[in-house]
Amino acid sequence: xxxxxxxxxxxxxxxxxxxxxxxxxxxxxxxAQVRPLTLQAKAEKFxxxxxxxxxxxWSLAGPELRANRGxxxxxxxxxxxxxxxxxxxxxxxxxxxxxxxxARPAVAAGGRETLQLPIRHAGTNFCDLxxxxxxxxxxxxxxxxxxxxxxxxxxxxxxxxxIEEWRVGADGTAIAPGGDPKDTESFHTINGxxxxxxxxxxxxxxxxxxxxxxxxxxxxxxxxxVENHEVRVMAIDGQPAEPFLARNGALVLAPGxxxxxxxxxxxxxxxxxxxxxxxxKQEHVFNQLVIxxxxxxxxxxxxxxxxxxxxxxxxxxxxxxxxxxxxxxxxPQTDWVTPVTFAATSAPAFRVKPGRTVVLALTNRxxxxxxxxxxxxxxxxxxxxDDGWKPFWLDTLAIEAGQTQRIAxxxxxxxxxxIESMATAWSAPRLVRWYSVE
Numbered sequence: 001x002x003x004x005x006x007x008x009x010x011x012x013x014x015x016x017x018x019x020x021x022x023x024x025x026x027x028x029x030x031x032a033q034v035r036p037l038t039l040q041a042k043a044e045k046f047x048x049x050x051x052x053x054x055x056x057x058w059s060l061a062g063p064e065l066r067a068n069r070g071x072x073x074x075x076x077x078x079x080x081x082x083x084x085x086x087x088x089x090x091x092x093x094x095x096x097x098x099x100x101x102x103a104r105p106a107v108a109a110g111g112r113e114t115l116q117l118p119i120r121h122a123g124t125n126f127c128d129l130x131x132x133x134x135x136x137x138x139x140x141x142x143x144x145x146x147x148x149x150x151x152x153x154x155x156x157x158x159x160x161x162x163i164e165e166w167r168v169g170a171d172g173t174a175i176a177p178g179g180d181p182k183d184t185e186s187f188h189t190i191n192g193x194x195x196x197x198x199x200x201x202x203x204x205x206x207x208x209x210x211x212x213x214x215x216x217x218x219x220x221x222x223x224x225x226v227e228n229h230e231v232r233v234m235a236i237d238g239q240p241a242e243p244f245l246a247r248n249g250a251l252v253l254a255p256g257x258x259x260x261x262x263x264x265x266x267x268x269x270x271x272x273x274x275x276x277x278x279x280x281k282q283e284h285v286f287n288q289l290v291i292x293x294x295x296x297x298x299x300x301x302x303x304x305x306x307x308x309x310x311x312x313x314x315x316x317x318x319x320x321x322x323x324x325x326x327x328x329x330x331x332p333q334t335d336w337v338t339p340v341t342f343a344a345t346s347a348p349a350f351r352v353k354p355g356r357t358v359v360l361a362l363t364n365r366x367x368x369x370x371x372x373x374x375x376x377x378x379x380x381x382x383x384x385x386d387d388g389w390k391p392f393w394l395d396t397l398a399i400e401a402g403q404t405q406r407i408a409x410x411x412x413x414x415x416x417x418x419i420e421s422m423a424t425a426w427s428a429p430r431l432v433r434w435y436s437v438e
Contacts, residue, residue, distance in 0.1 A: 032070030038062060039087060041107075041129055042080045043138065048166035048174055048187050050194045055174040058138045060087060060129050065145040069311075073117040079107040085132055089145065090256055091125030091238035091395060092117065093377055096415025100131055101342050102434060103416070121311040122149040123238025124160075124212040124258040131339050131420075133218070134178030134430050139166065141192075144214055147238075151309045155210040155262065156297060161224070163253070163277070164189045165217030167426055177218035181426040188222070188279055190286050200272060200290035204297040207265045208305070210234075215253035219424050220279060221369065221398055225250045226263050226289070227274040232305065233392075235260035239378050240308035241392035250278075254371045254398035255424070260308070264301050269293045313393060314410050317380060322357040322408060325350045327433075329399065329421045330366025336421060336431035349419060349433045352411045359408045364399040366423045372397045376417030376437070379409035398424070411437045 039062040045054035058081055067073060079085050084106035089098060097103050098117055107113050128142025144160045167184040168174050175184060187194070203209070215222055225231070231246040236259050243262075251259050267273075273289045327349060328335075335349070352358050359382070364370045373396045380389035381397065382405075389408065399405050414437050422430045 032068060032072075034072045034074050035067055036074045036076070037065070038076050038078075039127075039143075040078045040080055041085050041087070046141070046174075046192070047194065048164075048189055049168050049172065049185070050187075052168065053172035055168065055172055056138050057141055057174060058085075058129060058136070059141040060127060060143050062143060065127065065143050066148065067119055067146075068148050069119060069122040069150050071119045071147075073115075073119065075115045075117055077107065077113050077115065079109060079111050082109050083136065084108055085129050087127050087129060088131045089117065089125065089127050090373075091121075091123060091145070091258065092119070094120055094413035094415075096376075096413070096417075099375060099415065099417060101339060101418060101432070102344050106132060119147050121238060122147045122309065123235060123240075123311070124214060124260055125238050126214050126216060126256070126258065128216065130177075130218065131430070133176055134338065134340075136176045139174050139176045139218070142216055144212070146212065149309045153210070153308060154208065154302065154305070156207045158210045158212070160191070160212045160214065162191050162214045162216055163222055163224075164192070165220045165255075165279075177426055178429055179427060186220070186279065186281075188217070188220075188277060188284070190277070200288045202292040202294075203265050203289050204294050205265060205267065205269075205291055206296045206298045206301045208302050209263045209265065211261050211263065213251060213253060213259045213261065215255055215257050217255045219255055219422065219426050219428065221252065221254050221424055222280065223250045223252045223278040225276045225278075227276065229263050229265070229273055232262045232264075233259060234262055234305065234308050236392045237378065237395045239311060239313060239393035243305060243307055244391070254396055255422075256371065256373055256396040262305050265289070265291065266301055267291050313378060314412075317389070317408050317410055318357045319359060319382075319408060322359040323350065323352050324359045324361070326361045326363065327419075329362055329364045329370045329372060330423055336433055338429050339432050342432050344416075344434075346434070348416070348436045351436045351438060354411055354414050354437055356411050357408055358411055359406060361404055361406050362397070362399055363404040364401055366428075367401050369398050369400050369424045371420075371422055371424060372399060373420040374407075374409070374417075375419065376413055376415060377409045377411065379407040382406040382408055413437060
């Protein structure tokens, strides 16, 4: 088998890493503002396969999506596709007016909509067209959405790593998820790029790099690793975590998962570190970091980073008095429906009063891992004995076949919110239900 082609373009990553050195950020007071934003769903061409032909895709086009915590986005969305579609903001809690299918119906072909989106939390988020993307004529692409912290964060460079998954036929045409992947090959791109020449990305000794990994794949769980370096997890799904080292230096991301990780560069001039992506079947080298002959950026490495500034999620959850709900994922069932057949008048999966803790027991009856995504709130992953939780927040969770995982969240935000479920097979449908905080 031929050596895997690296997936990240040298020029792209140099531009991103080199230009993204952070200056101190101002406090939120007097800094938050209303930011106009124009987004367009449109058809275009994209090349997902190394040296392959371009294929038609449907993209969410717009400027770089960056804002400050406390900002409000004044969004004007234009649907220039021949089908109904709807942008979905992953990671944005507590904005019921932005909830797709419940508060916002799909936008008709050629239609327009406006939306005011208040930004409560800093973090790494994502906006895409995937909710209604199954079985469409073309696969969809999305955009990262970065919300800066109110307080300074000590890093030297800040880089988004957007991972996208493609299924491509022999004629070079990419197919949308939900379709039959027979006679197609699987490919991944990084920041829209399929390969590089492995010349390497110049870095300086004792630099601190912040990587914002976004798995925008439709169905694939992927893993990322920086060779011979500790990878310190700082945030997951846009919410700060108690910092911890990734096991074996590898980060595992389900579709929709975002992870912020710090890498402190150590070594001598000329040392090279491979950047690796595992797609569940094989490992791909998508680039390498090379310590340049410039002087070290500082005399010694920085001490381990403190936690990122809190977004104000509750420190404790009242599990004793929680509302407990069992949800079955996968297998024969009638409660879950596809987004295109969803009706806002359907019965909710559960109702809860504001302020109460909810514990969900998620049982995967499918024969393969299934991904669960909660809208409106972030949740804690509970320990097996239900006597505590992991030191991070999530909005997306992959559950192995036959397993049950328990999660808990504080129902802080009044409104109606979606829940999503999908097995990690290309042809598996995306399914939805909803819940109410009232």
